[in-house]
Amino acid sequence: KNEVEQSPQNLTAQEGEFITINCSYSVGISALHWLQQHPGGGIVSLFMLSSGKKKHGRLIATINIQEKHSSLHITASHPRDSAVYICAVEAGNQFYFGTGTSLTVIP
Amino acid sequence: DADVTQTPRNRITKTGKRIMLECSQTKGHDRMYWYRQDPGLGLRLIYYSFDVKDINKGEISDGYSVSRQAQAKFSLSLESAIPNQTALYFCATSKNNQPQHFGDGTRLSIL
DSSP: OOSEEEEOSEEEEETTOOEEEEEEEOSOOSEEEEEEEOTTOOEEEEEEESSEEEEETTEEEEEETTTTEEEEEESSOOGGGOEEEEEEEEETTEEEEOOOEEEEEEO | OOSEEEEOSEEEEOTTOOEEEEEEESSOOSEEEEEEEETTTEEEEEEEEEETTEEEEOTTOTTOEEEEEETTEEEEEESSOOGGGOEEEEEEEEOTTSOOEEOOOEEEEEO
């Protein structure tokens, strides 16, 4: 049973395209996180949100608590955005992670 | 220097050996976590600690133990390693209601 489902699993885009990655979850949560993992393996937190919308540079994250769904948008995508994007939820003191979306942005 | 440091970065060992993975942080965070990452499965929580005297099991704690020696240090032990514990292990830290900060990971291979 996967508490967190992400789509798509893999995504290839041309530089400059608008990208959307989706995350659905099945448990009650206190917060949702979007993480970025580069090919070297390091993981960086992009967003932590519990309602509404957050924006940081070209990245936008939204969450709909009633629908148990979140989206990560990348505007004007660039090859350096190529990475695995991971959705994670906090449910009580537990964390559950999606399997990630592998994004490749082609110049 | 990294805020969250994991040692070793890579380790190859044999079945049955005792292994310890170390994590130290300079961020002053009270919360620390150990995860493993397997291809196709995503990250899974092994153990977490909200304070020096607080240790909690995560989703997949069997076969692992932890020690919170100080606020800045959280060690993960495999008492008798087995091949299906081969994975990429991450330590993370956070303050309450704040995003987590991850170490660079430890790649562990058990032969």
